[in-house]
Amino acid sequence: MKRVAAFIGTGRHGHTHDAVGRFLAHLESFGDVESEIVRLSDYRLEPCIGCKQCFLRGEALCPLKDDRDTLIAKMEAAEGVVLASPSYLFQVSGTMKTFLDRLSFFGHRPRFFGKTFTSIVTQGLPFDAKIGKYLNLVGSCFGYKTVAGSRITALDPMTEKEEQAVDDRLQRHAARFHKSLAEKELPAPSLVLLAGFRIGRTTMSLEQDEESYDYRYYLEKGWLHSDYLYPVRLGPAKKALGAFLDAVGRRMARKR
Numbered sequence: 472m473k474r475v476a477a478f479i480g481t482g483r484h485g486h487t488h489d490a491v492g493r494f495l496a497h498l499e500s501f502g503d504v505e506s507e508i509v510r511l512s513d514y515r516l517e518p519c520i521g522c523k524q525c526f527l528r529g530e531a532l533c534p535l536k537d538d539r540d541t542l543i544a545k546m547e548a549a550e551g552v553v554l555a556s557p558s559y560l561f562q563v564s565g566t567m568k569t570f571l572d573r574l575s576f577f578g579h580r581p582r583f584f585g586k587t588f589t590s591i592v593t594q595g596l597p598f599d600a601k602i603g604k605y606l607n608l609v610g611s612c613f614g615y616k617t618v619a620g621s622r623i624t625a626l627d628p629m630t631e632k633e634e635q636a637v638d639d640r641l642q643r644h645a646a647r648f649h650k651s652l653a654e655k656e657l658p659a660p661s662l663v664l665l666a667g668f669r670i671g672r673t674t675m676s677l678e679q680d681e682e683s684y685d686y687r688y689y690l691e692k693g694w695l696h697s698d699y700l701y702p703v704r705l706g707p708a709k710k711a712l713g714a715f716l717d718a719v720g721r722r723m724a725r726k727r
């Protein structure tokens with residue numbers, strides 16, 4: 472059985488809950504998935520205070536004592552993760568953003584390699600795809616394989632025809648997600664992810680030292696000299712680009 476955890480950024484049993492429920496029902500119909508709905512509003516989560524202790528000294532030293540680690544344990548136990556949020560003023564809900572802020576250190580020290588991520592966004596307006604793109608960027612930065620999410624336009628009341636169209640979309644989405652859950656091979660990085668890794672680690676290797684938790688983590692993982700975050704075959708073009716990006720990182724560090 473593969474475990475999937477869906478984190479929902481609203482306590483309202485509205486369109487977002489409905490879409491997640493439909494998505495998970497389609498996913499479970501494959502027969503090899505068990506899922507859990509995690510309503511973030513059922514947990515105590517303090518807003519990040521920006522002290523950077525998680526970056527510099529490790530996430531265990533976060534001064535906020537709340538349910539963050541319970542939620543992280545759910546992410547770690549799952550092979551697949553869904554982040555679902557309504558759009559509130561063109562962004563994820565504050566509840567979802569508070570959760571993500573508290574996970575920022577995963578962006579510095581990604582770890583969910585080989586696991587699958589996707590998003591479900593509900594909104595009133597039919598245009599505007601940026602929340603889904605934002606969530607997928609977050610998933611990629613945390614190390615997940617990302618599957619394009621669903622953007623649900625949920626105008627009240629929804630007609631039967633609209634509800635059917637949403638359900639069909641979520642069924643196709645669940646099939647894409649299920650396929651990714653089964654894939655064993657780690658994907659080659661996109662140019663953006665390769666650039667983020669190579670420039671980031673090169674500047675860090677020159678600007679930080681063993682005082683920093685991030686630095687020690689990279690050292691331990693062998694990331695200060697590796698091609699990427701995990702063993703993956705880079706073609707000649709990406710190899711050459713990687714070397715160039717390291718040079719860009721060195722230059723950036725020298726200029727500061």
Ligand SMILES: Cc1cc2nc3c(=O)[nH]c(=O)nc-3n(C[C@H](O)[C@H](O)[C@H](O)COP(=O)(O)O)c2cc1C
Nearest residue numbers: 483485486487557558559560561593594595596625
């Ligand atoms: C405070 C608030 C802000 C909203 N802002 C937007 C917005 O910027 N863009 C949009 O398309 N819909 C916006 N909406 C509509 C919701 O995203 C939409 O109704 C969504 O389906 C609500 O999800 P729910 O039924 O799970 O609560 C907003 C709704 C609320 C309550």
